[in-house]
Amino acid sequence: MVRIENISIIGLGIIGGSLAKAITKRGLSKKVTGIDIDEKIVKKALEEKVIDRGSINLETVKGSDLIFICTYVMNIPKILQEISPYLKQNSIVTDVGSTKEMVMARARDFLPKGAYFVGGHPMAGSEQSGFLFSRQDMFDKMPYIITPYNDTPKVVIEALKDIIEGIGAKVVIMSPEQHDYVVGLVSHIPQIMASAIVNFTKEVEGCDRVIGKGYLDFTRIVSSNPRMWKDILLSNKGNILELLARLRNRLETLEELIETGDEQGIKEFFCKARSYREGLQ
Amino acid sequence: MVRIENISIIGLGIIGGSLAKAITKRGLSKKVTGIDIDEKIVKKALEEKVIDRGSINLETVKGSDLIFICTYVMNIPKILQEISPYLKQNSIVTDVGSTKEMVMARARDFLPKGAYFVGGHPMAGSEQSGFLFSRQDMFDKMPYIITPYNDTPKVVIEALKDIIEGIGAKVVIMSPEQHDYVVGLVSHIPQIMASAIVNFTKEVEGCDRVIGKGYLDFTRIVSSNPRMWKDILLSNKGNILELLARLRNRLETLEELIETGDEQGIKEFFCKARSYREGLQ
Numbered sequence: 001m002v003r004i005e006n007i008s009i010i011g012l013g014i015i016g017g018s019l020a021k022a023i024t025k026r027g028l029s030k031k032v033t034g035i036d037i038d039e040k041i042v043k044k045a046l047e048e049k050v051i052d053r054g055s056i057n058l059e060t061v062k063g064s065d066l067i068f069i070c071t072y073v074m075n076i077p078k079i080l081q082e083i084s085p086y087l088k089q090n091s092i093v094t095d096v097g098s099t100k101e102m103v104m105a106r107a108r109d110f111l112p113k114g115a116y117f118v119g120g121h122p123m124a125g126s127e128q129s130g131f132l133f134s135r136q137d138m139f140d141k142m143p144y145i146i147t148p149y150n151d152t153p154k155v156v157i158e159a160l161k162d163i164i165e166g167i168g169a170k171v172v173i174m175s176p177e178q179h180d181y182v183v184g185l186v187s188h189i190p191q192i193m194a195s196a197i198v199n200f201t202k203e204v205e206g207c208d209r210v211i212g213k214g215y216l217d218f219t220r221i222v223s224s225n226p227r228m229w230k231d232i233l234l235s236n237k238g239n240i241l242e243l244l245a246r247l248r249n250r251l252e253t254l255e256e257l258i259e260t261g262d263e264q265g266i267k268e269f270f271c272k273a274r275s276y277r278e279g280l281q
Numbered sequence: 282m283v284r285i286e287n288i289s290i291i292g293l294g295i296i297g298g299s300l301a302k303a304i305t306k307r308g309l310s311k312k313v314t315g316i317d318i319d320e321k322i323v324k325k326a327l328e329e330k331v332i333d334r335g336s337i338n339l340e341t342v343k344g345s346d347l348i349f350i351c352t353y354v355m356n357i358p359k360i361l362q363e364i365s366p367y368l369k370q371n372s373i374v375t376d377v378g379s380t381k382e383m384v385m386a387r388a389r390d391f392l393p394k395g396a397y398f399v400g401g402h403p404m405a406g407s408e409q410s411g412f413l414f415s416r417q418d419m420f421d422k423m424p425y426i427i428t429p430y431n432d433t434p435k436v437v438i439e440a441l442k443d444i445i446e447g448i449g450a451k452v453v454i455m456s457p458e459q460h461d462y463v464v465g466l467v468s469h470i471p472q473i474m475a476s477a478i479v480n481f482t483k484e485v486e487g488c489d490r491v492i493g494k495g496y497l498d499f500t501r502i503v504s505s506n507p508r509m510w511k512d513i514l515l516s517n518k519g520n521i522l523e524l525l526a527r528l529r530n531r532l533e534t535l536e537e538l539i540e541t542g543d544e545q546g547i548k549e550f551f552c553k554a555r556s557y558r559e560g561l562q
Contacts (some may be wrong), residue, residue: 186496267508273476
């Protein structure tokens with residue numbers, strides 16, 4: 001059994017902050033350490049008693065049983081490299097990045113023997129960012145994807161799973177490859193489409209006068225962090241380009257239905273979407 | 282001056298029902314008549330005192346100063362033709378359809394001399410449909426587009442505008458051509474994209490396990506009435522095909538940025554969208 005009594009969280013943004021709050025308030029770990037490059041955020045988290053110990057130095061992870069890396073995707077490999085000397089035997093390192101293949105391919109190069117990396121991705125958060133928007137109930141009933149390697153010991157997966165279920169999330173286990181494809185479709189493609197439509201809207205006179213609730217719902221995700229999204233697109237390039245191509249084919253089929261005035265076909269297109277969407281919530 | 286003391290509403294769905302509630306509860310008309318093909322709905326509206334008089338016959342519009350047609354877009358011309366014999370001098374007929382050019386081109390053929398048609402489109406409603414979901418505050422602070430003809434008398438526009446402002450909406454006046462283009466972009470294209478992505482999601486295994494709040498927001502509009510959307514696509518065919526083509530060009534530009542790994546370009550794409558979106562709400 002892997003005992004988790006000492007958790008470190010690197011990056012106290014909306015996700016890292018919410019993890020700290022959820023873990024501390026639910027008493028899931030004897031000690032919670034928070035590390036952030038912004039000293040003010042560390043101080044705030046300490047004041048709010050969301051962490052037991054705070055630091056701006058990565059070496060503070062020393063002695064941790066479980067470490068969450070909650071930074072931009074592109075920074076994760078560098079952080080793995082830097083914390084590597086401080087990792088103890090049987091410690092688990094996980095991240096919360098939106099893409100998994102790139103990070104997991106590199107994690108093996110940096111981690112010392114006896115320490116384990118397991119990819120993680122909570123399908124939670126909001127269009128906001130920063131510690132200010134973190135909430136202890138952020139993960140409640142939300143999917144939290146875990147992507148182990150083929151040879152990750154079962155005890156390691158179980159230990160991480162216990163913590164994730166402890167914060168109220170629904171654990172979903174899949175390979176990093178499957179993760180990047182399905183998340184590409186349900187998260188990255190919507191982000192791209194909503195942003196492309198917003199940019200288009202911006203350039204057409206009169207649009208801003210007719211915006212209703214539907215548009216606001218559809219484009220809510222557009223307010224999220226551009227730097228984060230740049231990292232996601234670049235680290236999931238292959239899947240995103242493939243998904244965009246496949247989506248284009250689907251749109252071409254619809255365009256043909258419109259062109260030929262195929263009432264039945266168009267109705268089916270919308271009916272099919274509605275029946276699936278209604279099953280979701 | 283055109284006096285509005287007698288309003289008829291044809292079609293007591295979510296929009297017609299909300300109009301009846303808003304007009305009656307705010308006392309904007311001496312008499313409100315509700316007409317629907319479903320007798321049960323008419324009875325319900327009468328019981329709820331949302332209308333003063335109810336009927337399943339179109340000729341009940343007789344004597345109305347203002348008539349709202351709140352049916353599927355494709356049915357509007359037929360209804361215009363059928364109510365035409367009962368229209369009195371200086372009466373105003375308007376609709377709430379999501380496309381305007383097609384209806385307005387045909388309205389002239391059917392309306393008797395001395396009666397006026399002015400297109401209307403409240404950017405309100407929700408993904409639900411039916412009288413059950415109608416609300417008296419549905420139009421509060423929402424844009425309500427009015428599309429007059431070039432020669433529509435100013436008094437006619439003002440009389441309609443008074444009622445629309447009376448129910449709490451923000452009146453936006455534009456030509457039917459501009460309406461169909463800008464609404465095509467802010468409403469029809471999002472509906473198509475969200476539906477296409479939902480249909481795609483449905484076919485990729487594992488997607489349903491990783492759906493989070495962002496996807497649910499982005500696809501909320503997909504639950505709305507397929508029959509209504511079929512009518513919208515067919516009656517705004519030209520604009521929708523053009524907008525889809527232009528959107529495709531924009532996506533190709535983004536794909537190039539991803540392909541070449543242009544970090545700055547990708548970041549700008551998301552930054553630009555975020556800054557516009559944040560200005561909206």
